[in-house]
Amino acid sequence: MSADTLAPAPVRRRSRAAVGWTVLIAALVVIGLFGTTIVYGGWTQRDAFDPESPAPDGTRALVRVLEAQGVTVTVARDLAAAERALTASPGTLVMRDAPELSDDALRRLTARARDVVLVEPRSRSLDVLLDGSALAGVVDERTVDPACDVAAAEAAGPARVGELYLPGDGVTGCYPVEDGFGVLVAGGDGSSVAAVDGVTVLTNRALPLDGNAALAVGLLGRSSSLVWYVPSPEDADTGAAAPTIGDLTPPWVSPALVLLLIAGLAAALWRGRRFGPLVVERLPVTVRARETTEGRARLYAASGDAAHALAELRHATRRRLAGLLGLSPRVPAEQLADAVAERVSAERAVVRGILIDDLPRTDRDLVAASDRLRDLETSVRATLRTERTPR
Template sequence: MSTSVSPDAARIWRAARAPLVIAVAVLVTAVVLTLANSDDAGELDTGSAGENGSRAVATLLTEQGVRVEPAHSSDGLDPSGATLLVTRPELVSVGTLRRLTESADSVVLLAPSQTTLDAVARELADAGTLPEQVREPGCAVPAATAAGAATLGGVRYAATVTCYDGALATAGPVTVLGTSTPFTNAALDDEGNAALTLRLLGEHERLVWYLPSAGDPGLRGGTESLTDLLPDAWVFGAVQVAVAAVLVALWRARRLGPVVTEPLPVAVRAAETVEGRARLYRGAGATDHAADALRRASIDRLRPALGLPADAEPDAVVAAVEARTGRPARALLYGPPPAGDAALVRLANDLDALENEVRL
């Protein structure tokens, strides 16, 4: 007795066979690439030998007698008597940052935001951005003068003591850098990067290397999106699969006519969109972070509207806005975080109104 396959089943198999083979091939390739690049997983991880890892600097510090203590969670972390390096301070809650920085003898923060600076180093301020390039120290900070030229850029800071055109600044025991590039395996041997990182991190016999990770109770809101913390190799594999799926869908999709457009009966005001974004941050319990994000986004939109470059300093932005609108704008654009949820929503509305006024 024989079993026959229906014509419909055979036709479906023939139609699905090619895209299925392609999808499987892409998936296997993505997995192989991910496993092959496992050393790249873990940006600024002391155990990673990839280009973005930091095994090289950790090894050099150990050879110099510094005890490097990697930490992926703030739970029970005690940096007293040690140098504390926070690789991604924007992920850590303000309370956790204050506790850790107050107990450490010296602190190094990589690309901290204004919210972070307000919490741990009010003498420092975010003053825009700088392109990453080789820069001269231009200051009297011992670590910088000993290192000489180094590859720095990213965030620019304003402070009493700044080096490398503002890409490095200090305030008491806190040192901030606008980029993490000098700490990576790929850039460590460029110019004076190695000397700079070793002097900043090797000041004490013990170095606490804090790399915030998923599940850390010290993250903002208690948790953080896993997409922010996934290694680059896994993200790359997921993107490969997604691209393959889209291509297969476009290849096999039915060829229909053009999409028929229809006017919508309701127009959503820009202010409602801004308020909705603020409510999302508020729901996560990160009012200060929400305010900082809203202000940054508003300033990024105001600069081109005012004919200012992307790295225009706060004073230039404020002066241009006040000249256009005829009213004070510094407190709105660069003021302290709002006191609560209601103040956050008012801030969002005021920023939206200011943008509309500038564009008129």
């Protein structure tokens, strides 16, 4: 016989439990190492148009094509890094819309570059950098001829468009669709500012389609160096102080709030009451149910709500009648009324009116209903009294 067969059952169970715990701990360690490798092992989720993202909405393929054409691409993930890179080599600046930057910071950054390419810009960037240009809406993705004299567009030929722009003064529009253009270009051979929809032209998914690759290289590859600026929330301009609530509200709001505060304090002082001396009383205090019921009934009566006052009196009376007749405290009111009517030999409709149905409208009706309740309870008690035997 083996040693396991000879071992006692509790020992075998402990051995199996130890093995199970060991396997569980080992699995948790492996999962933890795998998760740590993913989080801290160099993998980082990238946003759309990120030059290092291989995802369909990334732009790493375009960066590889530009590098193959001899363009040195520098990725700057904050404003200071972008300014340093442009100062060292004032080439082409590529950036998507940066709402974090003020107008002055946007002009200061783009002034350091020879060429500027705006990827999916918004209205403010178009207005500031392209002389009053604006958004013109979005159309279904389609292939369009350039229909302009911009060298990059003419060399690329037909390309995809999606987001449309309206050109400002002195701005050339290419790839016309309806009332807008798919590409805007301002400037000439010396320096230029261009706006292009990155989704339909620059992304890894769109780059191989039609003339997108040629158009992208023509717009971004004009210089031997390119700085791809990825805006960061830390780039927000902190020079201007954040507006206060007083700055954002009409002038009359602050005086009105002060006046309301003073009125509230005055009302609190006016309606305040001075408490009398504390009364020392031994606890617990026992209050009879009758006193509680009558007290609540008086409160309802004082408030002019005769129906609620009578409901309290009826509830207490029905509870006492159920006890007298040996019924459950939870017996339905209709059954209790029938039992009481049978006990006192009265009409059921009359007893039900006293215990359930009759509704008082005035204080006089309330007093009369209370008297009928008392008389009915007295009648029931009278039927339960036993006759005394003579001595």
